[in-house]
Amino acid sequence: MFEGYWGSVAIFFGINVLMAFSLYFPMTAGLISLGQGGFMAIGAYASAVLTKSGMPFWIAVGIGGLLAALSGIVVGIPAIRIRGIYLIILTLGFGEIVRVFFLNFAFTGGASGIGGMAPYTNLAWVASACLLTSLVAWRHRYARMGRAMIAVHADEVAAQAMGVNVVRAKLTAFAVGAFIAGVAGAFYAHYTLFIDSAQFGFLRSADAFLFVVLGGIANPLGPIAGAAVVTLTPEIFRFLQDWRMTFFGALLIAVALWRPDGLVTAIRTRQ
Amino acid sequence: MLLQQLTNGLMLGGTYALVAIGYSLVFGVLRLIHLAHGEVFMVGAYIGLEVMLAFHVGPVVALAAAIVGTALLGIVLELILFRPIRRKGGSFLAPMVSSIGAGLILQEIFTKIFGAEQSEFPAGVGSDVYHIGPLLVSATQVFIMAIAILSMIVLHLFISRTRYGMAMRAVAENVEIASVLGINADAVIMLTFAVASGLAGIAGVLVGLAYTAVSPFMGINMAVKGLAIMLVGGLGSIYGAMAGGLLLGTVEVLCVAYAASSYRDAVAFGLMIIVLLVRPRGLFATGVAVER
Numbered sequence: 001m002f003e004g005y006w007g008s009v010a011i012f013f014g015i016n017v018l019m020a021f022s023l024y025f026p027m028t029a030g031l032i033s034l035g036q037g038g039f040m041a042i043g044a045y046a047s048a049v050l051t052k053s054g055m056p057f058w059i060a061v062g063i064g065g066l067l068a069a070l071s072g073i074v075v076g077i078p079a080i081r082i083r084g085i086y087l088i089i090l091t092l093g094f095g096e097i098v099r100v101f102f103l104n105f106a107f108t109g110g111a112s113g114i115g116g117m118a119p120y121t122n123l124a125w126v127a128s129a130c131l132l133t134s135l136v137a138w139r140h141r142y143a144r145m146g147r148a149m150i151a152v153h154a155d156e157v158a159a160q161a162m163g164v165n166v167v168r169a170k171l172t173a174f175a176v177g178a179f180i181a182g183v184a185g186a187f188y189a190h191y192t193l194f195i196d197s198a199q200f201g202f203l204r205s206a207d208a209f210l211f212v213v214l215g216g217i218a219n220p221l222g223p224i225a226g227a228a229v230v231t232l233t234p235e236i237f238r239f240l241q242d243w244r245m246t247f248f249g250a251l252l253i254a255v256a257l258w259r260p261d262g263l264v265t266a267i268r269t270r271q
Numbered sequence: 272m273l274l275q276q277l278t279n280g281l282m283l284g285g286t287y288a289l290v291a292i293g294y295s296l297v298f299g300v301l302r303l304i305h306l307a308h309g310e311v312f313m314v315g316a317y318i319g320l321e322v323m324l325a326f327h328v329g330p331v332v333a334l335a336a337a338i339v340g341t342a343l344l345g346i347v348l349e350l351i352l353f354r355p356i357r358r359k360g361g362s363f364l365a366p367m368v369s370s371i372g373a374g375l376i377l378q379e380i381f382t383k384i385f386g387a388e389q390s391e392f393p394a395g396v397g398s399d400v401y402h403i404g405p406l407l408v409s410a411t412q413v414f415i416m417a418i419a420i421l422s423m424i425v426l427h428l429f430i431s432r433t434r435y436g437m438a439m440r441a442v443a444e445n446v447e448i449a450s451v452l453g454i455n456a457d458a459v460i461m462l463t464f465a466v467a468s469g470l471a472g473i474a475g476v477l478v479g480l481a482y483t484a485v486s487p488f489m490g491i492n493m494a495v496k497g498l499a500i501m502l503v504g505g506l507g508s509i510y511g512a513m514a515g516g517l518l519l520g521t522v523e524v525l526c527v528a529y530a531a532s533s534y535r536d537a538v539a540f541g542l543m544i545i546v547l548l549v550r551p552r553g554l555f556a557t558g559v560a561v562e563r
Contacts, residue, residue: 082547103533252375
């Protein structure tokens with residue numbers, strides 16, 4: 001049943017769920033990013049180069065994720081001090097810098113991109129990664145680090161006064177999110193079998209942002225629901241052919257107006 | 272040679288500044304970012320293009336039409352995307368979602384009408400080249416520079432000398448107190464969107480003249496650069512956006528001339544990171560509370 005068209009929809013849905021979780025973790029610590037596409041690009045390019053040089057797929061996926069996590073820490077360092085709009089625009093800038101970097105990086109094909117990866121990604125890989133991430137996200141709320149992140153989100157000063165290591169919580173949130181985005185990128189690269197820098201631009205980052213804001217972050221079902229809405233709506237509206245982005249845009253506006261605090265339940269970002 | 276590059280940079284920077292000022296104006300009154308602003312800029316370019324082609328008029332008429340068209344578009348966007356969420360008291364992320372949606376719609380509509388490819392923009396100003404000392408300046412560049420400077424002067428006078436400008440500053444300072452003092456905040460916010468969008472419309476026509484090409488996707492690049500400039504200048508600071516735009520244009524042109532031209536689109540963010548490290552609130556820190 002999961003072959004052909006619906007199989008492909010299911011895999012893209014899974015990759016989008018991972019992208020949604022990549023922003024869910026930073027958001028639980030109150031960190032908003034509009035640059036998740038950059039982390040995805042790092043995972044995608046790194047894993048593509050590695051598998052093409054003969055490395056087993058699962059190791060390449062892991063290394064792609066770790067490299068993304070490393071850059072997540074680098075981006076996370078300024079995030080210790082800044083927040084809100086500043087952080088949104090800073091991460092947006094990070095995404096653009098990564099895109100321009102890969103556009104010019106001859107080793108990974110530059111503007112002509114990189115292709116010819118083996119089709120390693122299948123539904124089993126993606127589904128298990130999604131399941132594992134959802135489980136972690138669900139348990140995370142009750143774990144020490146998860147509660148620390150939620151406390152940082154609710155009130156940074158109070159959390160610090162209570163002994164929460166704010167720096168560690170924020171950096172962990174960013175690194176975990178970036179790792180997941182890197183893994184999603186690795187899956188993406190070994191499913192589409194061709195990547196270039198244009199695929200990881202602003203719209204990719206905006207997608208991850210939409211999944212999480214539409215779904216809300218009050219519980220881990222939120223990002224899944226958000227990814228489902230964003231991935232499946234254009235597919236359902238496929239009969240509209242060329243106008244489906246317009247309907248999708250109208251849907252975004254409608255949801256934002258109808259439930260400004262998120263689809264699943266109240267998004268906890270108001271202050 | 273350096274002087275020539277600086278001149279080119281200031282001309283490019285003028286158009287950046289016009290877009291960035293729009294972000295700052297909207298941020299000033301709403302403390303929000305308007306993610307369809309790049310598409311408003313794109314619409315302005317197409318209005319200019321179509322008016323010049325359809326009526327065989329010069330760029331001045333095209334600019335006037337683009338200002339009116341984009342100002343109206345800005346008002347419509349405010350009424351649809353921002354006002355209802357404000358009334359409901361929704362999260363500050365909701366208007367970002369609705370404006371991303373509006374941006375997608377505008378892109379698709381313009382792709383359908385004009386095609387996804389670039390459309391050629393008529394020259395309009397003429398191809399005279401002037402020699403000013405060692406400088407080589409084309410008539411188009413002079414026109415772009417003149418319009419950009421004129422727009423900024425008019426904006427400055429409007430903000431600082433008129434009742435409406437004063438109302439805008441009052442609302443930017445504090446919405447509640449401005450309302451208590453009898454200012455109709457909703458009307459002022461609408462006016463702010465009209466002014467911000469009109470400036471983006473001007474920038475659209477100027478960029479069309481400069482590059483002689485427009486495309487439905489030209490907004491995204493300008494939008495992300497405009498946001499970077501807003502941070503460089505200081506959130507909500509109009510004069511910061513002007514200075515930041517000119518600075519970015521100059522640095523970008525110097526990067527193309529003396530370093531790697533293919534990295535030009537990353538320059539904005541490199542500049543942003545450097546400025547934020549030295550002055551975390553931007554060149555013209557406004558002291559606006561943005562801690563959310």
